[in-house]
Amino acid sequence: MRVALYGGSFNPPHLGHELAALYVLETAGVDELWLMPAFQHPFEKALAPFEDRLEMCRLAAAALGPRARVTDIERELGDESRTLRTVRALQARHPEHEFALVIGADLVAETATWYGAEELRATVTFIVVGRAGLPAGAGPRAAIEMPAVSSTEIRRALGEGKPVNGLVSRAVLEYIRAHGLFAGAS
Numbered sequence: 001m002r003v004a005l006y007g008g009s010f011n012p013p014h015l016g017h018e019l020a021a022l023y024v025l026e027t028a029g030v031d032e033l034w035l036m037p038a039f040q041h042p043f044e045k046a047l048a049p050f051e052d053r054l055e056m057c058r059l060a061a062a063a064l065g066p067r068a069r070v071t072d073i074e075r076e077l078g079d080e081s082r083t084l085r086t087v088r089a090l091q092a093r094h095p096e097h098e099f100a101l102v103i104g105a106d107l108v109a110e111t112a113t114w115y116g117a118e119e120l121r122a123t124v125t126f127i128v129v130g131r132a133g134l135p136a137g138a139g140p141r142a143a144i145e146m147p148a149v150s151s152t153e154i155r156r157a158l159g160e161g162k163p164v165n166g167l168v169s170r171a172v173l174e175y176i177r178a179h180g181l182f183a184g185a186s
Contacts, residue, residue: 004028004127005090006102007036007074007083009151011047012176013060014168016149020129021060023144024102025067028127032067033102035060038081039074048181050075059171084116087124100125104146158182 004024010017013035025033037053047053054072061068074081077089087099101124103111108128111117130145149167157164159182164173176182 001031001096002029002098002100003094004030004033004100004102005036005087005124006033007038007081007086009041009045009047010035010037010053010057010060011045011151012053012056012154012168012172012181014149014151014154014172015166016131016146018060018063018169020102020104020146021064021068023129023146024127025064028100030100030127032069033064035068035070036074036086037070037072039078040080052175052179052181056172056175059175060169063169063171082115084114084120084123087120091123099123100127102127102129104128105130155182 006017006021006024008017017035021033021035024030035057037050037057038047039050041047054070054075057070061070071090073086073089077085083101087101090097090099101120103126105128108126111121111126114120132145132148154164154167157167158176168176
């Protein structure tokens with residue numbers, strides 16, 4: 001089975017993430033897509049608790065159907081998230097699968113600085129998804145661009161008590177409200 005790995009902070013997962021996941025499922029020749037929330041951001045970025053981000057990813061994946069699922073592999077590995085380490089662990093656990101890595105066009109240039117970048121490029125193929133709002137030259141042009149939705153902007157709006165309807169799914173927004181996430185965020 002060919003599996004697309006879609007990692008990120010998902011702090012929170014938003015409709016841009018869901019649209020990108022659906023796009024990959026429908027166009028990239030993969031059998032499944034696994035959302036992988038980061039356990040601990042490698043650059044000390046403050047994140048909502050892992051369990052909350054994991055559950056919000058499950059809610060987001062449910063809307064995509066049975067070919068989308070969520071893995072908690074990064075919690076199992078612990079410590080800061082490193083893509084190569086995660087890919088190695090998944091390959092060891094699932095040698096029957098071929099893995100690809102979903103990244104936004106805005107991240108292509110920085111992959112050269114990632115931990116074990118050369119080994120990672122030799123280990124998995126990259127599925128690049130375009131993102132609207134990128135400055136010229138910020139990344140390769142893709143066949144389609146996802147809306148310029150930002151988790152940072154969503155957290156800011158939630159912290160200011162502003163609506164985020166249309167930016168996150170209803171299920172994720174209900175979870176955020178029920179758990180008091182991102183209140184007072186800036």
